Amino acid sequence: MGLNLSGTGNTGLAGTSSRSRAYPWAVTALVLGLLLSDYMSRQVLSAVFPQLKAAWTLSDAQLGSLSGVVALMVGILTMPLSLLADRWGRARSIALMAVVWSVATLGCAFAANYGQMLTARFFVGVGEAAYGSVGLAVIMSVFPPKVRATLAGAFTSAGIFGAVLGTALGGSIAAHYGWREAFLAMAAFGLVVTAVYCLTVTEGRLARHAHQSAAVRTGTGTGLSVGETLRAVFGSRALICAYFGGGLQSFALYSLLAWMPSYLNRYYGMAPGKAAMSAAGMFILSGVGMTLCGVLTDWAGRGAPARKVSFGIGFCLLSCVVLSIAFRLPAGNAQIILIALGALVAAGPWGPAGASVANLANPVVHATALAILALAYNLMGAAPGPFLTGVLADRIGLLGALQLAQLVSIPAALAFMLCRRTYLRDLPDAARSGDNV
The missing domain is CATH 1.20.1250.20 (MFS general substrate transporter like domains)
Structure with a gap:
């Protein structure tokens, strides 16, 4: 369709020649990878409901609370954490969020009872709360405004694919190896992608590759x-x-x-x-x-x-x-x-x-x-x-x-x-x- 997603045209910014054509795509791939991790870590729980219910004799209400606490924290914290990310730095905020939800998912794998699992899921929600808005803002900053509808649609769809993948893959792992291993797999995926992200995406590199529309500001965060x-x-x-x-x-x-x-x-x-x-x-x-x-x-x-x-x-x-x-x-x-x-x-x-x-x-x-x-x-x-x-x-x-x-x-x-x-x-x-x- 002739869409130029490189965002490397003439922006009028100093140092434009030093911008890499590949870097915006690398940022996009890593941010979308973390979004997959976000929803996989969130949705794997539903795939292991039967095993958890049998292992700890949980009621349906307790199972529901393990899922609901994540949505609750996302609802409460999305706005304030997004505001903090705009002020503190989006790249480092994303890294911190991903570490929190991945480590919390790892904690789910080692939970010994309902209370420990609820605590771990609480921190999964804390980590994931603002990722959707901050991650999309980072991707939009390195591409021209003319492709923002594409970016917004693709980013949101990645969350849906992550939810489906988390349920399907988590259920398969749980069936073959056990429910703890399902959480371990989701945590491992998140930590690996986070490590690569931290080595690749920094505030300085994002600033150097920012599209002109994102670099022209009326103030700073x-x-x-x-x-x-x-x-x-x-x-x-x-x-x-x-x-x-x-x-x-x-x-x-x-x-x-x-x-x-x-x-x-x-x-x-x-x-x-x-x-x-x-x-x-x-x-x-x-x-x-x-x-x-x-x-x-x-x-x-x-x-x-x-x-x-x-x-x-x-x-x-x-x-x-x-x-x-x-x-x-x-x-x-x-x-x-x-x-x-x-x-x-x-x-x-x-x-x-x-x-x-x-x-x-x-x-x-x-x-x-x-x-x-x-x-x-x-x-x-x-x-x-x-x-x-x-x-x-x-x-x-x-x-x-x-x-x-x-x-x-x-x-x-x-x-x-x-x-x-x-x-x-x-x-x-x-x-x-x-x-x-």
Whole structure:
């Protein structure tokens, strides 16, 4: 499609000739490798639930708490830790985060009881809390703004692949060698990638390879007060609307993905195991959709920055139409095909939302702004979507609940429409002088 991801064009910065074309790719590979480690360490627990339950005679509530404590810490700490990373240094913050979650995962392997496992999982959550926002900010800093939708989509999709890989690989290792070995494997992978990252990515090298748009700043991380930072991440209507657009669309996607195993079990008569595997395929499709829709958004938005927001609108409305039709068809191949297509497109707004937030926010607070977007995904989508869909399912049936859940894509599209109205006006000066936002 002609996308130049090297970010090594004429930036006008001193020392541009010393920048390596390969270094941004090395940074991307290592940051994505750590993201895989992040989600593998998080999701391996679900693969070993049966073994843990048998070994320690745990209740389902206790098993759930081992998973929930990670999500709780991520929800509580994403914002403050992202803010600290913007001020202290993103490269070193990532290294510290990865060490914490990898060592904590190692601690899970040696836990002797429920209390020790809960403590270890607590620190897994602490380590992983801000990685999504800080890692994406680091990748965006070494590439031109014109490919931010691609980067945002690919980065988010890597988390989905990591979750699927952690569950599948963890379950296989646990079945053959034991649940402790599953945690050991995830910890070992994380520590190895962290070691390579620490040898490769430093604050100085990131600064030398930063794209002009990330290097032109109105201040430094330590130079902005907390109040100035908050004004920077909430200072424009377009930016706030981008948060809402991404967050509301995540409601539709997470509702679909969370309830697909139950839907396939109830309406297609699939055994739970087969239904879960089929639903995992939907997860993978949504991950592919994040990347492909991001690439399409960047390609079509060249020379017309506001067009990228229009693609966010289009993806929301298209997913609503496709999934609404799908859930009104009788059970069968046609319905499954449309649901799969809907899962692919429903994830499409991740790229436009991430690109819009990065373009509208000052580069000095990118990690914080992207943390707010991640918080919107969780508070508006991942948390309430499956729950409210379940509440509706108790009243009107799961089919009717899924039909209604997809209608949330309409207010998501409206939020992107409001974002587009003031998008060009709200772009900061640094972004206006950047390359093809």
